[in-house]
Amino acid sequence: MTSVVDTDICVIGAGSGGLSVAAGAAQMGADTVLVESGKMGGDCLNYGCIPSKALLAAAKQAYAMTDGASLGVSPVVPEISFNKVHDHVRGVIAALEPNDSQKRFEGLGVNVIRAEAHFVGRQEIEAGGYRIKARRIVIATGSSPVVPAITGLNQVPFFTNETLFDNETCPDHLVIIGGGPIGVEMAQAHVRLGAKVTILEMFSLMAKDDPELVAVLKNQLIGEGVDIREGVKVNAVEQKGDGLSVSIEGDNTTDRVHGSHLLVATGRQANVAALNLEAAGIDYDRNGIKVDKRLRTTNKKVFAIGDVTGGLQFTHVANYHAGIVIRNALFRLPAKANHNAVPWVTYTDPELANVGLTEAQARARRGDRIRVLTWPLEENDRAQAERKTDGMIKVITNKTGRILGASIVAPHAGELIQPWVLAISAKLKIRSMAGYIAPFPSLGEISKRAASSYYTPALFSKRTRRMVRLLGKLG
Numbered sequence: 238m239t240s241v242v243d244t245d246i247c248v249i250g251a252g253s254g255g256l257s258v259a260a261g262a263a264q265m266g267a268d269t270v271l272v273e274s275g276k277m278g279g280d281c282l283n284y285g286c287i288p289s290k291a292l293l294a295a296a297k298q299a300y301a302m303t304d305g306a307s308l309g310v311s312p313v314v315p316e317i318s319f320n321k322v323h324d325h326v327r328g329v330i331a332a333l334e335p336n337d338s339q340k341r342f343e344g345l346g347v348n349v350i351r352a353e354a355h356f357v358g359r360q361e362i363e364a365g366g367y368r369i370k371a372r373r374i375v376i377a378t379g380s381s382p383v384v385p386a387i388t389g390l391n392q393v394p395f396f397t398n399e400t401l402f403d404n405e406t407c408p409d410h411l412v413i414i415g416g417g418p419i420g421v422e423m424a425q426a427h428v429r430l431g432a433k434v435t436i437l438e439m440f441s442l443m444a445k446d447d448p449e450l451v452a453v454l455k456n457q458l459i460g461e462g463v464d465i466r467e468g469v470k471v472n473a474v475e476q477k478g479d480g481l482s483v484s485i486e487g488d489n490t491t492d493r494v495h496g497s498h499l500l501v502a503t504g505r506q507a508n509v510a511a512l513n514l515e516a517a518g519i520d521y522d523r524n525g526i527k528v529d530k531r532l533r534t535t536n537k538k539v540f541a542i543g544d545v546t547g548g549l550q551f552t553h554v555a556n557y558h559a560g561i562v563i564r565n566a567l568f569r570l571p572a573k574a575n576h577n578a579v580p581w582v583t584y585t586d587p588e589l590a591n592v593g594l595t596e597a598q599a600r601a602r603r604g605d606r607i608r609v610l611t612w613p614l615e616e617n618d619r620a621q622a623e624r625k626t627d628g629m630i631k632v633i634t635n636k637t638g639r640i641l642g643a644s645i646v647a648p649h650a651g652e653l654i655q656p657w658v659l660a661i662s663a664k665l666k667i668r669s670m671a672g673y674i675a676p677f678p679s680l681g682e683i684s685k686r687a688a689s690s691y692y693t694p695a696l697f698s699k700r701t702r703r704m705v706r707l708l709g710k711l712g
Contacts, residue, residue, distance in 0.1 A: 242348070244270045246566060247371035249354045249512070252279020254543035254555030255377030256337055261563045263346045270371065271342060272364045274353035278337035280379050280399075281552045282330060282545075288402040289422055295322045295585055296429035300461075300586070307624040317431055319407040326402055326498065343609040350427050356517040359476040373538055373566040376519075376526060378512065379554065380505040380544035385414070393481050395474075395499040405506040408432045408498035412483055414471055415502035418583040421454070423500060424463050425565040425585050426431045435464040435469055435494050437485060443583065447595045450646040453627055454589055466494075472501065507545045522547075531565050532558055540566060548577055578661040580654050587628050588650035593642030593661045599633045607641065608634045610667075612687040614647050619678040623648075630683045632657070638667040638691060645683075653681055667691045 246262050248255045251273035263269040276283045302315040335341060339349045352365025362369050382397035384390065396404065398419055410593075411418045411427050416438030422602060428434045436442070442505075443451045458628035459465060468483065473484040480497045507525030520527045520535040525547025534542045540562045543555030557574070564572035579593040599607045614620045614628035628647035634640055643657035660670055675681050695701065 239363065240367055242270060242367050242369045244268045244348070244369060244371045246270070246373045246375065247272065247369050248377060249273075249362065250279065250377035250379060250508075250543075250545075251275075251277045251283050251337070251342075251349075252377060252379045252543065252555065253552045254379075254559045255279070256342070257556050257559035258375050258377065258542070258562055259342060260345055261559065262567060263342075265563070265567060267567055267688070268348075269346070270369055272350045272352065272354040272369070274351065274364075276336065277339055277342075282337055284399045284402065286421075286552055287330055287333060288326045289398070289419070289426075290584055291326040292322065292402065292426045292430075293422060293586075295325055296426040297586055298423060300429040305513065308370065309660045315409070319430060320405040322430060323402075323405045345650050353484055353511055355511055355513040356515075356519075357513070359536055372516075373540065375562055375566070376512065376534070376539065376541040376545055377543050377559075378508040378545045380525075380550055382501065383504045383506050384474050384501060385471075385503050386469050389475045390501070393474050393499065395501050397501050397623035404498075408496070409437070410480070410496040411498050411500060412437065412481070412494055412496035413500045413502055414483075414599070415500075415504070416440075416465070416467065417445075417502060417504070418443070418581075420500070420502035421458070421583060422585055423502065425458060425461065428458075428461050428463050433462070433464075433496075435442045435496065436466065437483065437494065438465070438467050439470055441467050443589070446583070446589055446591060446706055447597070447631060447644045449596075450589060450629065450631065450644050453629065453646045454583075454585055454587065457627065470506060483711065504625050505544065505550055507547050511546065511672060531571060532561055532574055535566070549576060549581070551579070551581060554579055557610050578658050580651075580658045582651035582654065584651065587625070587647050589644075589646045590644070590654035591644045592654055592658045593640070594633055595642060595644060596631065596633055599641050603635065603641075608636065608638075610634065610687045610690050610692060613684045614680075614683060614691065616686070617678075617683050619680050619682070620647075622678065630687045632667070632670075632684075632687045634666075634691065635668050640665060640667055640670070643684075646681070647680060649680060653684065656681075656684060 245267040247261045247270040259269050259271040299315045303312045305312050350365050353360045354364040357363050410433040413436045416436045424434045424436050469485045469487045472587050475482050483494045485492050518536045525545050526541040528541050528546050542558035544550045559573045561574045564570040583589040610632040612630050615626040620626045625648050630645045633642040641658050645653050667688050675685045
């Protein structure tokens with residue numbers, strides 16, 4: 238028999254966003270039900286952010302052992318045990334699992350139901366023999382890898398991000414379909430750990446980022462041995478002995494790439510298929526669930542957050558959405574999501590970080606009514622001291638100095654971008670970034686230098702020189 242559960246708020250999905258809503262709601266006194274059919278912690282903990290960064294950390298350590306000649310340190314060829322690298326990745330996940338565990342959330346007072354959920358009414362779902370009636374429902378079911386319709390792909394073994402981190406053997410030759418952040422990160426990780434790597438990208442590498450900064454990263458990858466094929470279409474995949482053969486075509490050319498393993502990293506799709514959204518009157522399309530600025534669906538008692546909404550697919554966005562929903566669902570405050578200052582980072586070496594508008598986006602919206610400020614890493618003393626001089630910062634402002642966006646390619650760019658996130662969030666003008674005191678020597682000085690360059694044309698103009706000469710004559 239079906240048991241009926243009445244609750245204040247029901248959260249579907251125990252990824253980062255869903256867990257944040259459930260924890261916040263329970264600790265604020267709301268009767269809370271959390272439904273999850275898969276692993277607690279969702280994609281980020283188990284298949285995404287955490288394992289990928291753990292793998293990248295191992296790869297970075299291996300590469301550092303081969304890269305000391307410019308500092309007077311003799312490089313060595315590291316001995317890499319890929320199965321121990323795998324153990325390291327699993328160990329990082331295991332260390333963080335208690336934070337997202339069913340036990341912890343039940344300790345917070347959350348009723349956790351481990352089953353697949355589907356709607357049976359506007360404010361009712363069924364899951365695991367329970368019918369849950371909730372005053373408010375939050376859909377946080379995330380997204381899954383898109384598997385493209387490529388001839389033969391369903392007949393060969395291949396990795397997605399959901400299976401890659403179970404691999405305990407270094408590929409002889411990893412072929413990656415997709416040159417976005419996941420493909421690029423995993424390409425660098427694997428080439429540094431001893432694999433041959435080829436990236437196959439239909440358009441251009443990291444197409445959503447600033448091409449001038451992407452070029453720095455691309456050169457680094459090529460220098461490390463990654464074979465990058467841009468502007469190619471994958472037509473077919475077939476088994477060849479112990480490996481596979483990928484048929485590709487470009488501009489009037491065809492070719493075959495032979496590899497031992499295949500990673501498909503061609504984007505993600507919202508997890509909505511099992512929800513029976515029609516029963517709740519919730520509109521959605523191929524991109525995900527439609528929401529308003531308050532993250533309400535077309536059923537105003539139901540909210541959707543994170544990847545399932547089809548917007549920016551980042552853990553930090555899902556967590557930000559969680560705060561918006563809590564204010565709306567629990568406190569009835571008309572809080573609205575604002576995505577103008579959402580940063581995104583690709584954790585390669587160097588890292589590539591962005592916030593706000595890129596130069597291309599700013600020009601598309603404002604034409605020539607913008608200022609583009611840049612500063613190269615090679616003119617930074619800390620970068621020179623560490624022999625890490627390939628990189629730059631680019632800042633976009635309007636003509637009055639309001640900051641519209643910033644992009645950085647550099648070591649630790651994910652950290653360096655954060656003052657720019659604050660600046661855009663607080664609607665600061667460039668003088669705020671030009672006027673602060675930066676510690677010396679630090680990579681962060683590139684932000685101050687780029688900001689200060691906004692004033693260079695005026696400071697060193699003929700008018701300024703005339704004024705200085707005139708004031709000098711006054712004694």
